[in-house]
Amino acid sequence: MRTLLRQLYRGLFGLQFRTTVLLTLVVLAATGLTGATYLRISSRLALTQTKKHARDIARALATGAAGAVKENDREALLAIAAGTVPGSELCYLLFTDVTGEILASQQQGTGNITHLMLEDSRRVSVEPIDRPQLSFYGETGPRIDVVYPVHVPAGSDALSFGAPPRTVGYVRLGLSLEASKLRLAALVRSAVGLAIGITLLMVPVGYELVRNVVGPLGKIGDAARTLAKGHLNTRVETKRRDEIGQLSMTFNTMADELASSHDKLVKLNAELEDRVMKRTTALEAANVRLREMAARDALTGLYNRRHFNDLLGQLFAESTRYHSDLTLMMLDLDNFKRVNDTLGHQVGDQLLRMTADVILQCIRESDVAVRYGGDEFIVLWPQTSPEEARASAERILARFREELTRALPEAGIASLSIGVASRRADEPTEPMHLVQLADEALYLAKAGGKNRITVLQPVATDTGGEETRSL
Numbered sequence: 001m002r003t004l005l006r007q008l009y010r011g012l013f014g015l016q017f018r019t020t021v022l023l024t025l026v027v028l029a030a031t032g033l034t035g036a037t038y039l040r041i042s043s044r045l046a047l048t049q050t051k052k053h054a055r056d057i058a059r060a061l062a063t064g065a066a067g068a069v070k071e072n073d074r075e076a077l078l079a080i081a082a083g084t085v086p087g088s089e090l091c092y093l094l095f096t097d098v099t100g101e102i103l104a105s106q107q108q109g110t111g112n113i114t115h116l117m118l119e120d121s122r123r124v125s126v127e128p129i130d131r132p133q134l135s136f137y138g139e140t141g142p143r144i145d146v147v148y149p150v151h152v153p154a155g156s157d158a159l160s161f162g163a164p165p166r167t168v169g170y171v172r173l174g175l176s177l178e179a180s181k182l183r184l185a186a187l188v189r190s191a192v193g194l195a196i197g198i199t200l201l202m203v204p205v206g207y208e209l210v211r212n213v214v215g216p217l218g219k220i221g222d223a224a225r226t227l228a229k230g231h232l233n234t235r236v237e238t239k240r241r242d243e244i245g246q247l248s249m250t251f252n253t254m255a256d257e258l259a260s261s262h263d264k265l266v267k268l269n270a271e272l273e274d275r276v277m278k279r280t281t282a283l284e285a286a287n288v289r290l291r292e293m294a295a296r297d298a299l300t301g302l303y304n305r306r307h308f309n310d311l312l313g314q315l316f317a318e319s320t321r322y323h324s325d326l327t328l329m330m331l332d333l334d335n336f337k338r339v340n341d342t343l344g345h346q347v348g349d350q351l352l353r354m355t356a357d358v359i360l361q362c363i364r365e366s367d368v369a370v371r372y373g374g375d376e377f378i379v380l381w382p383q384t385s386p387e388e389a390r391a392s393a394e395r396i397l398a399r400f401r402e403e404l405t406r407a408l409p410e411a412g413i414a415s416l417s418i419g420v421a422s423r424r425a426d427e428p429t430e431p432m433h434l435v436q437l438a439d440e441a442l443y444l445a446k447a448g449g450k451n452r453i454t455v456l457q458p459v460a461t462d463t464g465g466e467e468t469r470s471l
Contacts, residue, residue, distance in 0.1 A: 028199045035191035046180040051132035054175035058148035062171045069150045069169040077104035091143045091174035100126045126170045143174040232259040297371040300356035308370040316431040327389040327422040330438040333375035334415040334450040362396045386422035393418045393453045415451035427458040
């Protein structure tokens with residue numbers, strides 16, 4: 001009875017049983033990790049392919065419906081949408097003009113396009129253009145949303161020869177991810193089945209491999225434990241010529257290789273740490289570039305309004321703390337709408353970029369140039385008096401006239417009105433008051449005939465309030 005219990009104990013807690021379990025767990029973990037990695041890569045590839053597929057569909061629809069969009073043929077567009085969406089992978093399909101006004105639409109289910117609507121229920125957002133996005137709104141679940149421009153030739157007259165195609169509207173569609181989800185589900189089932197099969201196969205295979213290993217080998221076991229503690233110079237005697245001797249020689253060979261591998265591992269670890277450090281530095285630089293891109297206006301390259309609000313608060317706090325000047329210049333393009341209406345948005349965009357370049361050429365590195373919105377620009381001048389800012393504004397105005405005559409003579413009706421407001425003696429007390437003061441100066445410049453500069457500066461009154469005066 002005692003012998004039976006001893007054998008049972010060895011069977012449950014012996015080397016053979018534990019090694020078999022360990023091998024099975026290792027293989028199971030490796031299989032699971034490989035399967036998870038495979039599924040993750042497959043999921044990303046499926047999402048990328050779906051985005052490409054959605055963009056190809058949008059491009060095909062934009063090409064096929066170009067004539068109808070150009071002529072605002074709502075019946076034809078509605079027929080295209082009604083013939084495309086039902087029974088397909090599309091959750092919704094919209095045709096709009098260049099302003100986003102809906103010409104025709106079709107959707108499966110309800111609520112799929114509600115989040116796309118603007119305040120005017122007849123218009124939808126047409127941003128971002130040609131950048132497929134993952135969306136989760138509506139009843140049909142996740143989908144790929146893409147906006148694609150509808151182009152027509154610029155024309156056949158001499159002025160439009162060689163000009164790029166003209167955008168007359170947009171196609172916006174949502175492509176369901178249900179097909180991709182079904183394919184991924186099938187992959188999951190296959191990966192799980194493979195892991196179970198390998199695990200079941202490893203149990204008898206591992207047991208048979210371990211069963212052929214010689215039982216208790218005290219000295220080799222002690223040497224192995226010593227080696228495991230880090231004593232890499234541990235070796236065993238190899239006088240025997242039987243299986244134990246062969247195992248001893250193998251152990252010594254293993255110890256030699258382990259010591260060599262340890263040295264290589266130390267070297268590789270040092271190289272890995274160096275690579276990680278370089279990769280971390282590169283990642284930090286990439287993050288800086290991403291933050292810079294998020295703070296920039298896509299058309300002009302100047303800072304955008306959101307970033308301006310952060311910088312204004314920071315520079316205003318520094319001005320308050322150090323009692324230094326802070327001047328804000330607001331610039332507005334005169335007759336910009338006429339340029340857009342008569343010459344087209346492409347010339348309008350060129351005019352905006354030219355204005356931004358002129359501003360950058362005339363300011364210091366420490367100054368902040370911002371596209372505030374539409375055809376309005378702002379320049380923040382830290383530690384700059386109104387007189388210095390006015391001189392800079394005059395340079396900008398002169399430079400703008402030169403560049404307009406040289407680069408865009410057809411837009412000669414455009415000009416710049418500039419309003420300048422400066423903070424002195426801690427007046428005004430709030431950042432937005434400085435913006436309002438510059439806006440008031442800009443209004444006076446426009447009211448005075450445009451193409452001019454107006455400078456306002458707050459003056460503290462005897463009652464503790466403030467008033468403004470023009471310089």
